[in-house]
Every structure is written in structure tokens, then in C-alpha cells.
Amino acid sequence: KRFAKQGEMWKHTNLTWSMSSRLIPSQLNLHETRHVLARALDVWEQASRLTFTEVNSDEADIVVSFARRNHGDAYPFDGRGSILAHAFFPGSGRGGDAHFDDDELWLLQPKNDDEEGTSLFAVAAHEFGHSLGLSHSSVKGALMFPWYQGIQPNFVLPEDDRHGIQDMYGPKVKKKWADNPNYRPIQTPPTTTTTTTTTTTTRRPYIHYHDRHHTNHRHDYNPRNPEKPNYYPTPPTYYPIPPHHPRPTPETTTRSVTNRPARYPNVGHEYPSHPRPNYPNHNVPKAKPSPTVRPTPSSDIPDTCNTSYDAVALIRGELFIFKNRYHWRIGSQGRYPQYPIEISRMWSGLPKDLTHVDAVYERPDKKIAFFVGRKLYLFDSQYLVRGYPKPLTHLGLPESLEKIDAAMVWGHNDKTYFYSGTMYWKFDEEEGRVELDYPRDMSMWKGVGYNIDSVFQWRDGKTYFFKGKGFWKFNDLHMRVEHERQLPSATFWMKC
């Protein structure tokens, strides 16, 4: 055992942290800095019972600040010298706090060999070890070794450090369904017939975390007055079937099959007469009456309850899900019947031989961007904007890029992000070009992996990543998925 415990430790394990309201980094993007710090804390969270929650208060357990030279404690910094940072052991007041030398050249991304600078992630992970009660270790390679050693991109907490933190706070407990406060095991109805009258066993299905705080009304974005959402009587709150639930027996599924149209209605068919919610001044693009030509029903019509998605986007407050040549539309009353319909019926400016779209998002200026292969099609409502389509290079994306997998305006910072393969870009809507120090590795978006299908920000302000037939809800603060395992898209988004 070479690690060193200092003595003090936190009496609670659900620790809070914050950026100092006064001493913030002068050379760094504050938002990206917070993500790096959250990832550095996550190093310790993954190895122990500790959890870290960012708060907006200088009363947090761990307050992080960037300062220069003498900054009010006994450990003055030395300019761009050998001392990089220090932190205080657990305790009240400044206990737990971490101070970084603002004169240093901090790097927020893994650096190239010839690049000067110091990895903020590496130093922060070390300093937070002190904030938790660990002293320096003389084991070379240990995170708590006093001298800066840089850090590997696929960093894993070294054994000496892991032993140290687990010696103090215990190992991480694998979360079980039963630990989830909202978890309600399904009561399977008794199989034996009973002669006496019995109260029917009310199944208390698992309340989806998404609905955990549902008021007894469902409210939706009200474009006329965003402050005053539309209230509708709550349809039965949606309960997905947790993965372990026994598959419904065949007879219980015939009903849902008959509910679906026997076959895709003729496109010459009058526009569906279903009662549309009235959007008085809502320039929701109207589907154009379809051409009189009756296309033969096509084999690429996706199965609503059993498909992946090419793109998902919130457009004018309604959810549009794209697959092959078709799309579904989900408004405040749920999924529009008679869908999916061809994408080209809504946006006729797309290529006639369209087979699918790669990514879609509604820009801050309310124009709708479609990425198809190497081209961007920009629509003002359902009209193609003059001069489009344009090549991806017009946005500053590399010539070699074949396609965009996903695009979104991230609710966390209102910035636009494009994703493709293992990389992602931040796009400057004013400049109309991707920012210079991109692309970056997708691993920043912890838990979603590479080659995603789509991403968007739902009305609840949360970010959802889609891949295959499932999705993850993303924790913007921790920069990681809320739950390791995907949830099935069909049950949650298509209400199958």
C-alpha cells in the first residue's frame, strides 16, 4: 500500500462542487472547463461510492477557482512555473477546494506531442484526490504522484489510487433496478383462478424517470406564448415495460396490429381528416397535396414499432422522426395517424430520388436544415432557400467528409453541433462555419459511442442520442448518458 491517506475525509458521499463565482479561468471557455472538471471528478466517482453534483454556489463542498501568485492562502503560485495547482483536504470552509494557477497554459483537450501546455483534466483529477483526502503517493504512474505526468486519452485510474479511494469511501456499488427510487416491480397477476372476490391487483408499473415529476397535467410548448404552455387533460401517463418484463403474449398484440392501417393509404387519398390541433399563427409547414400519380406501396415503408431512425428533430415544437423516404410527426396529441408519409410531401425541394436523410435540425433562425450525403438543403418552412443545396464544405467541414450522422442545437449552451463517425464539430451559426479547434473525439459525449444515428433536444430540455433501435437520455452537466443501457425507441417515442 503506497497511497497516503491524510486523515480527514468527507462524512457524506454525495458531494457537491462548483466553479468559483469570482475566480474563473481567464484563458479558457468556462463551459468546456466545467465539462473537463466534471470528467475529472467522474474518475473518482467511477471508482468509489462517491457522487458529484455541480451546483451554482460557493458553498459547495469542492469549489474550484483559478488564481494567480498570492491568492489568499499559504500556497502562492509561481507564474508559468513548476507549481500548477493545489487543493485542500476535506473539511468546512475552504476544505476540499481546488485552486489552479491561472498563469499556466491549460489544455482542455488531449494534446499533440509537440504541443506546449498542461492537461487540465490530468491536474484536476490529481487535485480532486486531495479534495477527497488523499495525499501524494511516491508510486510513479500513480495519479497522486506529485509531479505532472500528462495523461493517456483512455485514462483508467491506477491501482494505487483506486485502493486509496476505496480504502476511504468503499468501492462503487453496482446500481440495481431495485435501487432506483422510482422502480416499481411489476406485480404479475396471480395465475390461479380464485373463487372469492379479490381486489384486482393494480399493477404499479415502473414510472419512467422521464415522467417522474409529471404534474397531473401535460403541458406543451405554446408557440404563441412560450411562458404559458398549452395544458391538456393528461392522457394516461406513459409507462414503458422495463426490459425484464415478460414479453406480451401474441394475443395481447393483435389489438395494436389492427390499430395500425391495414396498408399504407393511397397518397392520392384526401388529406387525413383527423382533428388537427389548431395552430393559429403557427407556420407549421403544411404537407403539399400529393401528386395524382399513385406510387405503388413501397417495401421501404418503415415499421413504426420496429425500426431505427435516420434523423430526429423538434421542428416548430413538434417531433419529426425520419426513416428512409418517410417521416412520422408527433404533436401535443401524440403521433399523427396515417403517418409515416413521404418526406418529399412536406419538403418537395429534396432530391426526387431521395432514399433517406442523414440528419435534420431546426436552426435558431427557424430554418430547417436537411443533411443528405455531402449536401445541405435549407428550408424556410417547406420552401427550399435560394442557393441551396450547398456542399458540406460550405460550412467549413472537410472535403473528405461523406455525410453527417446527426445535428442539433444543444440546449445546454445553445450551440450547434454536428456529429459524424468518431468526430464532432461545433458550428458557429453567425459565422456559418464550424469552429477552428474542431473536430474533436466523440468520446467527450460519454456513453453514446461512435457512429450515432441521431440526436436532438426534446421539449424537456434534455438531450437524447439515438443509435439503432434504442436511445440514451444524456446528462448535460456530467457529459454522460443517464443510464448505460439504451431504452427502446419504439415504446418511448412511438408509444408502441
Next chain:
Amino acid sequence: APARTRTARNTKHNINEKTVKNYLETFGYLEKGQLEVGNLLMGDMAQSYEDDFRIAIKTLQQFGGIPVTGEIDAATKQLMRQRRCGRPDRELHEGGRH
């Protein structure tokens, strides 16, 4: 004259020693202020200070994973120039709490 020469010699030696002394004190290898006392010491006391200083150097070298010589050699100077955490390696300042 001897004092001046000694001081001159010490000044050169002290610059190395002074830098090293600051480093050793900053990172917990020497009690703060020990060197000032050390300079005023004569005879055995000076010798024991020398021992403390050597021991502190050796401890630093051992902690830093470099050859333990007790001398301020190139490896030690290199170690002292490396970027590092500002926290002491040994908590002497705080009453030696462990």
C-alpha cells in the same frame, strides 16, 4: 576577509542551497526556517543541520524515484524543475498529521 570569502563562497553555494532549501520547505522535506538557524549554528549543531539537509535531499530523491545520493546532482535539479502539484509531499507544516 575570511567572512567575506566565506560569505561569497556561501552565496554561490547558498544560491543552490537556497533554491533547494525553499523547495524542500515548500514541499515538506524541511521544517520552515530551519536553514536560517542552520547558518548561525556552529560546531556540532552545524553538523546536525548538515545531516538534516542531506536527509531531506535523500527523502526527496526517494519520493521522486531518482537515484538517492544526498547530493544536489543533475537528476535532482531536473526533478525540481518539473511541473508539479503545489501541495507538500509530506505534511510537516500542518503538525505532521497523517
